[in-house]
Amino acid sequence: MTQPSSNTGGSASSSAVAQAVPSALQSNQGTTTIANDVVQKIAGLAAREVAGVYALGGGTARAIGALRERIPGASQAIGQGVTVEVGEKQAAVDLDLVTEYGVPIADLARSVRRNVIASVEGMTGLQVTEVNISVNDVHLPSDDDEGPQESPRVR
Template sequence: MNENHILELEEQKSELGKIEISPEVIEVIAGIAASEVDGVATMRGNFATGVAEKLGRKNHGKGVKVELDEEGIIVDVSVVITYGVSVPEIANLIQSNIKQALQTMTAIDIQAVNVHVVGVQFETHEHLDEEGK
């Protein structure tokens, strides 16, 4: 692992120089890809991301942890799903969407995408009232 926690794309090295991608960029790409899947209610971050969002700072990498090693990257995603969806189906869609987005945007080898379902969100009464009208 690089000591500066920057992932170098060796296959993108040319006479012009090298390309480096920060793990934070990978977290953002994976976070957006996961939240695009229907059935994902929210991403689950830690206390610090919750405080930052309350202060008005949007964190697209929320709920995503990236580990770098010699064989590629491991992405861990923590999500809250919508009640009534198929957990295995949503998890597979999240894995596929993240893998496709990262390969398309970064050309990095992905070792694993681990999905952690940490909660279920039920419909709120406001949402039910709007549908009932």
């Protein structure tokens, strides 16, 4: 397809600039494509590495994950609670997570975001445009106790 020779607009120079930016995934020798599942797993593992993250996923996803853990031979989904969009050069990540009680959520979100971006960009060469974090729950230490607790005030 040929461009009109009377191009007075800036589109020719802007397309030249877009082509001048090389991608680690595209070269003269071929193109590398990275599946959504790959980025999803990397982001999920990176988020879980941060101290203060108790779990990933909403209530339903965590319940299904707990059932999956009890089935012999089944493995927990590493990408649970992680949604990604992957393009040719960029990726966007959405995380649903549960924090530990007492952890400052803003600081935790900043640490998770930084770790996810570093891991995804470092392993894939994709530019991470955004990491959106939804905190769905706070894990309390008493949530781990087995059985109902009797109240000392009521007998």
